[in-house]
Amino acid sequence: MGYTREEPVERTSLFNHLETMPGDPIFGLMTQYAKDPAEFKASLTIGVYRDEEGKPWVLPTVKKVEKMIAEDAATNHEYLPMEGLPAFVKAAQDLLFGNPSAALSSRIGSLQTISGTGAVHLGARFLNDSLHPKRIWVSDPTWGNHHAIFDIAAPEVEQKLYPYYDAETCSLNFSGMMKTLEEEAQAGDLILLHACAHNPTGIDPTKEQWKQIADLCEKKKLFPFFDSAYQGFASGDVDEDAWAVRHFISRGTLELVVAQSFSKNFGLYGQRVGAFHIVAGDEQARDKALSHLIYLQRAEISNPPVYGARIVAWILQTPELKAEWEQDLLIMSGRIKTMRAALYAELQKLQTPGSWEHIVNQNGMFSYTGLSEKQVLALRKEHIYLLTSGRASISGLNRDNVALVAKAIDKVVRASGDAPAPAITA
Template identity: 60%
Template sequence: MGSLPIPDSRFAHLDEYPMDEAFMIMRDFALDAHPHKISLGAGVYRDNEAKPWILPSVREAEQLIVQDPNTDHEYQPMAGHPPFIPLAQELTFGPLMASLSNRIVSCQTISGTGACHFAFRFISEVTSAKRVWISNPTWGNHHLLWDISAPQVKQQLYPYYNAKTCSLDFEAMIQTLDAEAQPGDIILLHACAHNPTGIDPTPEQWAVIADVCERKQLFPLFDSAYQGFASGDLDQDAYAIRLFAERGFELAVAQSFSKNFGLYGQRVGALHIVVSRSDAVPSTQSHLTKLVRGEFSTAPVHGARIVSRILSDAALRKQWYGDLQVMSSRLKDMRRALYDELRRLGTPGSWEHIVDQIGMFSYTGLNEKQVRRLRDEQHMYMMSSGRASIAGLNTSNVAAAAAAIDAVVRAEKQA
């Protein structure tokens, strides 16, 4: 009996989608056999031995959870692990909870990526927004998430980074929004530790941004991925969100616990929506719950239990504050060490922006050609935009990293 001919595949017409650059860099770094290679690409915290760091508070909370005979693996409510939701709200809004508690709608999400996805889809649908304003540059996944979650919403860019000065292009940002934004547009804002630049507005500048949003009737949507991790101060890192909430804005916050709890693989996140009237809460909650049911029914519980256990236990919470200080202080120390070493080498250019920026990432000012030479000649990996993960630096490699940068900068000058 002859074999049947193989039919054409229904999927043969698909173009291969390019691999995400961050994960491609991680793959290439893993394949590099050089003994002194340096990874400044991955957006994950590493300790001074370049190893993953489980926060001591997280380790202790996890042991308590596992040892608890009442711990089970049952489904959670669709809105999320019940103790987790109010604690996540309190972390974000702090003392404003007294006045906002009856106007906040929340659900647990698949980390910050899932929170952004839900926010983009839900807000665009219920507000019928035609455009969203996104900083130039932004976290690369923001654009993909909008394409997938709300393709009908046109993505507009507002200026953010001044390449000549390696600083915030604040005047251009405000002028663009004032001239071109329309009532009903969404604006995507980074709550702190802007990714990829590491450059945040000052409190005074945030007030001006809020003025523009109010004047132009924009809907603020905050991506909050680094609260406490950026500065070590939970209140300071939530300043912008609370400023807008206190001024009476309806807004949304996509919250991630990957960085500040080190729970990268547990995918713990939340979406919070502040509405102007309490009678809008039940219907808003029902629509969010519908999205949850249609996508994953209930969120993973283990990571949410860890967060809840820490935030609800005074001793563990205090210990977690110390863990935040360890991480944020090490990043600041590595920024200073890299800057000092570049200064010692006399590397051409101005490098003050490295210590002026905040959080995990630095927009180094290196161009794509220099980044490629760093990889090919120096075995040092970072994003083609020049974004470097400061967490990849440590006392053993920071001098080598500075020497590598010095080498490629001088080579370009001499070419």
């Protein structure tokens, strides 16, 4: 028999003073999309790869290795060391730094993290505690979670924006970026840089521009924090997509950190596979930094999850499997490029007002379409979902929906009388 209170209980809570936090706009839109009963609908919201049928794609190489792992008598579910699976950590370093020399290796400290998000978080907290920076410069715009992560992991660090996107031309505002950093950044500030396939704009600096950014970091003593979430996924070539990080290191003058994700390039979104790397000035500093990172890791997650890391390590350390995975990467990056071209061609065919070349010139998972919030909201009435910033996840397009999506864009652009990138159209 359960105990029942006789007198009514007056319910109250210590938490009623809390204000409700806003939900994540991307996950909110996914729910809205899922509930939309329309026969034709398209989701260009979250940054996940979709195949021609609009379905999630388990990479064939990953599938193959999962079978091998299941059949391997040595597989167990023991705890990993705090710094992660050693074979994975080594493979992650080799992939990012391009098989670093012994001298460089002695300056690199790495540990496995809860994917790219966990790596950014760990890095934010570590740099906050070790360097006590006053400011971090982030691109305007940047991946929304960068702001939230620094808010919670490094609340004392002021977040400053450097110009990045030129809305007039839907391209990089490089001169604005350099001018602001040149005039306002101070020695010791952090600067967050997207290693490739900038999220949300899909716009990356050229190699020449990267060199100038590295010059500026040297000259102004800014500390680079690279976020590498799309290596190999952007161009289809892992070395090309790591060029900026490797260039900064090749100068020999800069210490830096990198947050690395394996969500997109291995399609292992839910397995949370990532790594955090520090490239320190010398081996002694590396060892000290690593000891602090391991201390933080122990307190935050004890040790990282094993399954996805095992898949990545197995593939990257087996030359034939690595070659097969590189083909998988080409399939993903190639399909996205094809869809960029298809959307552009459809808009050209419809003679949609505005200039749309930026869709093919941008890179990686996303396009900053230049569509206004009003146009994006009008598109939702047509059952096409993208972010109010105008960011579209291109892999949500496929042969069956691209013409219909273009038609809907054409309709809302004409109805609103506003065209993206009007400067180019003129």
